[in-house]
Amino acid sequence: MKKNKIIWILNQTAGKSDSGWGERHFFLSKHWVDTGYEVKIISGTYNHLFTNQPKVENKIFTFEAVENGIDFCWVKTPKYNGTGFSKFFSNLVFTFRTFLLSSKTLGVPSVIIVSSMPIFPIVSGLFLKKKFKAQKLIIEIRDLWPLTPIHLKGYSKNHPLVKILGWFEKLAYTKSDKIVSLLPNAGGYINSISKTPDKFVYIPNGIDEKLVGKDLLDREIQNKIPKNKFIIGYAGTIGMANAMHVFIQAAIQLKENSTIHFIIVGDGLEKENLKNQANGLLNITFIDKIKKSQVQNMISKFDVCYISRFNSPLYKHGVSYNKYFDYMLGKKPILESSNYIKDQVELSGCGIIVPPEDPVKLCEALIDLKDQPSLELETLGIKGYDYVLKYHNYQYLSGLYQDLF
Helix, strand or coil: CCCEEEEEECCCCCCCCCCCCCCCHHHHHHHCCCCCEEEEEEECCCCCCCCCCCCCCCCCCEEEECCEEEEEEECEEEEEEECCCHHHHHHHHHHHHHCCHHHHHHHHCCCEEECCCCCCCCCHHHHHHHHHHHHCEEECCCCCCCCCHHCCCCCCCCHHHHHHHHHHHHHHHHHEEEEEECCCHHHHHHHHHHHCCHHHECCCCCHHHHEEEEEECHHHCCCCCCCCCCEEEEEEECCCCCCCHHHHHHHHHHHCCCCCCEEEEECCCHHHHHHHHCCCCCCEEEEECCCCCHHHHHHHHCCEEECCCCHHHHHCCCCCCHHHHHHHCCCEEEECCCCCCCHHHHHHCCCEEECCCHHHHHHHHHHHHCCCCCCHHHHHHHCCCCCCHHHHHHHHHHHHCCCCC
């Protein structure tokens, strides 16, 4: 192996295959290792989205050799609740502690990737690049900050948090060597800040069929899924950005329709609120978060998969939902409540898109799908399956990344 073919990835939310979330860099790394790189993934010791938290020692850094050529460095970070100050503090702790990373245990990096959110580790990334004379510093943008709190939470452009995030954003875009965005339409916004359009590269999320588990569902979970119903299902995080209140409103409007059933699988900050809205409904079932390896089995129980978001200008830049790829790999048609933004449903033709936050249109489209012959639904599902295998497999995406190294 050539000296210095080592990649460091600073991503506080990165997970392993059994973490239950955040596996993007782990799956990319498997292909980088095949071409001669070593990969060191530097992540936080606590992530509220993990199904399995890492087993760590009571010290700042815990090292774990996961696979040949892939090591995790777990940075001790405080636990937090929700998305408030405690999470912000956890982000800062992770950032400051990554200044202390050592080549004695991780090797000298030739490439450093800082994956946001949080965006704060760009400062430690810049420091580490200079310290170790790394060839490239790449900033990876999974969501646009501070646009997200401005558009989704109503923060003023003059809010102190927005100003702080804006400063880090400008630093990241102007000082990095390359900017990887998971959002296909974000180039205009990012380039207006970086002033160097040739830095921008779109590398979306992905999935690897060979690495996706297909474990059976627990009997208790299987018993919750009704038989002889047309099922529309959602599987994923239940957060504010997912606009799942529209799903509940559609269930309310169709509560007298005995042939259609709604299922929500997952956990998140909005789950209890949604359950309260759905109180008394017999046509909707909530199922707790399942293992990543069981998701495909769950999707096989759906007739149609669901995705939604708010009617917000934030999404004109694109989205990077992993749910698309899980659904498409499961060969299921997708019913989406969204504006047209050239997302995977629109590009592949694998489903129906209705206007966002419009439960009436959603119900009409759902009934239309239910009334279609099964062969038509299968055809939609195959379109998505073929598309995701071609454009979102990790071997293909890892090659796009490697061109930047």
